[in-house]
Amino acid sequence: MKRVIAVANQKGGVGKTTTAVNLAASLAATKRKVLLVDSDPQGNATMGCGVDKGNLRYSMTEVLLGDCEIAAALLPVEPGGFAVVPGNQDLVAAEVQLMSKIGREVRLRNALRPMRGLYDVIIIDCPPALNLLTLNALVAADTVLVPMQCEYYALEGLSALMGTIEQIRGSVNPDLKLEGILRTMFDPRNNLSNEVSAQLIMHFGDKVFRTVIPRNVRLAEAPSFGKAAMFHDKDSRGALAYLALAGELIRRDEEGPSADGQEGRPAGDDEASMSGDDLPSPDHAG
Ligand SMILES: Nc1ncnc2c1ncn2[C@@H]1O[C@H](COP(=O)(O)OP(=O)(O)OP(=O)(O)O)[C@@H](O)[C@H]1O
Numbered sequence: 687m688k689r690v691i692a693v694a695n696q697k698g699g700v701g702k703t704t705t706a707v708n709l710a711a712s713l714a715a716t717k718r719k720v721l722l723v724d725s726d727p728q729g730n731a732t733m734g735c736g737v738d739k740g741n742l743r744y745s746m747t748e749v750l751l752g753d754c755e756i757a758a759a760l761l762p763v764e765p766g767g768f769a770v771v772p773g774n775q776d777l778v779a780a781e782v783q784l785m786s787k788i789g790r791e792v793r794l795r796n797a798l799r800p801m802r803g804l805y806d807v808i809i810i811d812c813p814p815a816l817n818l819l820t821l822n823a824l825v826a827a828d829t830v831l832v833p834m835q836c837e838y839y840a841l842e843g844l845s846a847l848m849g850t851i852e853q854i855r856g857s858v859n860p861d862l863k864l865e866g867i868l869r870t871m872f873d874p875r876n877n878l879s880n881e882v883s884a885q886l887i888m889h890f891g892d893k894v895f896r897t898v899i900p901r902n903v904r905l906a907e908a909p910s911f912g913k914a915a916m917f918h919d920k921d922s923r924g925a926l927a928y929l930a931l932a933g934e935l936i937r938r939d940e941e942g943p944s945a946d947g948q949e950g951r952p953a954g955d956d957e958a959s960m961s962g963d964d965l966p967s968p969d970h971a972g
């Protein structure tokens with residue numbers, strides 16, 4: 687398994703960072719070499735790895751502005767056994783500065799190029815916006831993993847994201863693929879969640895991960911200890927769910943794109959299923 691995965695959804699608080707950190711730890715636990723890139727000025731992934739975002743020598747800011755090599759900004763994550771390129775609020779100013787720079791949308795792609803040979807998986811945590819930082823991530827990535835909460839407005843936001851992915855595929859990154867849609871903070875007792883979930887599967891078919899991340903307090907607590915959930919409570923449902931997600935990613939990768947179950951597969955090819963144009967409106971979900 688060799689790839690760069692952007693964890694993106696412009697909607698805030700859907701579980702992007704929780705997914706980025708816990709998936710990084712879970713893949714590292716399978717002995718894969720993993721690099722986590724914090725491309726969000728909130729620096730939540732950085733803090734979630736136990737790195738003090740207020741005390742960084744080099745960070746994503748210098749990497750994007752070309753002021754340091756990415757290798758100089760790498761920090762080891764322990765416990766975890768992976769590496770992180772930290773980020774913090776300086777990224778806000780960096781994004782503004784980037785606007786006027788040449789090749790502003792390929793900065794991260796170029797920076798990551800020497801890392802691709804060194805790591806099996808590179809995971810990029812995106813901010814909750816379709817801004818230049820997210821654009822850099824989507825241009826640098828091979829695939830996009832979209833965490834979402836199965837609630838009323840979720841599908842609406844998803845079509846904007848799919849539109850952006852389509853645009854990027856049509857221009858600067860034609861090979862960009864949808865890694866999958868991940869249902870997060872899932873509560874099976876909630877009828878709306880189940881209905882939105884059914885809509886998702888109807889539209890995206892096997893692009894919806896079978897692994898579902900439950901709402902679990904250990905996942906919410908772990909960042910305050912600067913750890914992935916598996917190092918906070920290894921038997922928690924949250925930690926086990928992210929291990930299962932890592933397993934699903936690896937299995938799908940080994941089996942190849944068409945070997946996964948055909949059930950629930952939408953009509954049309956993958957390309958059609960990327961389009962957000964005909965996503966059901968949220969009204970239909972209720
Ligand atoms: N499965 C879960 N169960 C319980 N709490 C969760 C779960 N996933 C995430 N959380 C909590 O929900 C909040 C939002 O999660 P997270 O920070 O991962 O979302 P995000 O999409 O990265 O947010 P932002 O858009 O601000 O970057 C956090 O407090 C996190 O600890």
Ligand SMILES: [Mg+2]
Nearest residue numbers: 702703726730
């Ligand atoms: Mg986040």
